[in-house]
Amino acid sequence: MNSEASEPGVQNTPADEKPRAGLRTRLLSTINPFSEKTIRVLWVALCASLACVAVFNFYQTQQIQQDMVKRRLMEVSLQDLIVQSTALRHLDNARSYETKLGLETRGYGSPQELINQLAARLAVIEAINEQPELLERTQALRQQLVRIDNAANNNRQINFSVMDEWFVELSLLNTAIKQNASASDDKMKTLQRNNLILTLMVLFLSVGYVSWTMWLQSKVRQKFAAELFYLRNQARTDSLTGLLNRRGWQNSTDSYLRKMQRQSQLQGSVAIIDIDYFKQYNDTYGHEAGDARLREFAETLKANFRPGDLIARIGGEEFAVLLPNCTSEDAQRIVDRIRMGSQTQVGFSAGICDVALNEGIERTMAIADQALYQAKNKGRNRSCLAKA
Numbered sequence: 001m002n003s004e005a006s007e008p009g010v011q012n013t014p015a016d017e018k019p020r021a022g023l024r025t026r027l028l029s030t031i032n033p034f035s036e037k038t039i040r041v042l043w044v045a046l047c048a049s050l051a052c053v054a055v056f057n058f059y060q061t062q063q064i065q066q067d068m069v070k071r072r073l074m075e076v077s078l079q080d081l082i083v084q085s086t087a088l089r090h091l092d093n094a095r096s097y098e099t100k101l102g103l104e105t106r107g108y109g110s111p112q113e114l115i116n117q118l119a120a121r122l123a124v125i126e127a128i129n130e131q132p133e134l135l136e137r138t139q140a141l142r143q144q145l146v147r148i149d150n151a152a153n154n155n156r157q158i159n160f161s162v163m164d165e166w167f168v169e170l171s172l173l174n175t176a177i178k179q180n181a182s183a184s185d186d187k188m189k190t191l192q193r194n195n196l197i198l199t200l201m202v203l204f205l206s207v208g209y210v211s212w213t214m215w216l217q218s219k220v221r222q223k224f225a226a227e228l229f230y231l232r233n234q235a236r237t238d239s240l241t242g243l244l245n246r247r248g249w250q251n252s253t254d255s256y257l258r259k260m261q262r263q264s265q266l267q268g269s270v271a272i273i274d275i276d277y278f279k280q281y282n283d284t285y286g287h288e289a290g291d292a293r294l295r296e297f298a299e300t301l302k303a304n305f306r307p308g309d310l311i312a313r314i315g316g317e318e319f320a321v322l323l324p325n326c327t328s329e330d331a332q333r334i335v336d337r338i339r340m341g342s343q344t345q346v347g348f349s350a351g352i353c354d355v356a357l358n359e360g361i362e363r364t365m366a367i368a369d370q371a372l373y374q375a376k377n378k379g380r381n382r383s384c385l386a387k388a
């Protein structure tokens, strides 16, 4: 029996994987690092992590301060306990008069007062302490103190071994507190280092985030500027020939005329050129051949006029040229040279006139149009000159 055959109703493994892969792809496609949603989510996450770090730092600092206060208090109490303990040696004196004198010189009215003071210090240390090993030491000390207290109450001489044990326990407590202090110092240093690492991480993340969004913004701005430039160009360019279209012609001629006025160029001319019998050509050779002819004609115009001249396709087979700093007679000579040149495959008619600087481009175009009309009426394939 074929082991790979699937049971009825049970799908094969590859078919199972397909929807999973689809889900993964869909999930990944929803995470677009450049989308506004991602930027917003990242910003919220960054603010939240900043807030967490601030709260964490605050509590850590509070805890460190509390620990410091407790440690200081414990150390002071221990020092007091050690200093007061030195008075205990007066209690080992069997003669009560000397005991009394010794204690009085140290400011204690009676052995009981000294023992009470020691018990009070020990109670402070016990109250502050949170470590089990220290608790053991304080309990041992308390037991010693009880023994000393009992002996003092019974007016007995306190033997050396009890005294020694007290001092041994005291020195053990001192050592334990010091060890504890160095351990808590280490803990504090670790906490401070972790805080610093966390703060630096958040700082780097913030700087990275801000730089990243700024980079994104500049990218979007560049893209937007390039698109705007492209659209503006598209709006003023004739897609077939690459020359200016009528809208581009109108915008550009206005600024050309203003420039001519600024530079006191009082001479300039406009030529309107219309291909003859283009309909016939289209009908004979087809629209695409007509398009190719229009493109060729545009190239011929570009090649024959100066770079500073403004050339546009203002209608189907109608072109306009603005020639700054050029009289209409000179413009006519250029147009006729093109018309009769070997480059030109098409016959065309042209109307030419001087720019009427004070009246604007519309008036100049109307006059040039009249001259073109004359050229067409006179039989085409010629140019006519009109005075603005």
Ligand SMILES: Nc1nc2c(ncn2[C@@H]2O[C@H](COP(=O)(O)OP(=O)(O)OP(=O)(O)O)[C@@H](O)[C@H]2O)c(=O)[nH]1
Pocket (backbone or CB within 6 Å): 240, 274, 275, 276, 277, 278, 279, 280, 282, 286, 287, 288, 289, 290, 291, 294, 315, 316, 317, 376, 380
């Ligand atoms: N191939 C092509 N033809 C165009 C385009 N724009 C306009 N035309 C054609 O140009 C022809 C212009 O015809 P008319 O206005 O009668 O001009 P004409 O045939 O040149 O006649 P005259 O100007 O009087 O000599 C029309 O058939 C339009 O369809 C274009 O972009 N491509």
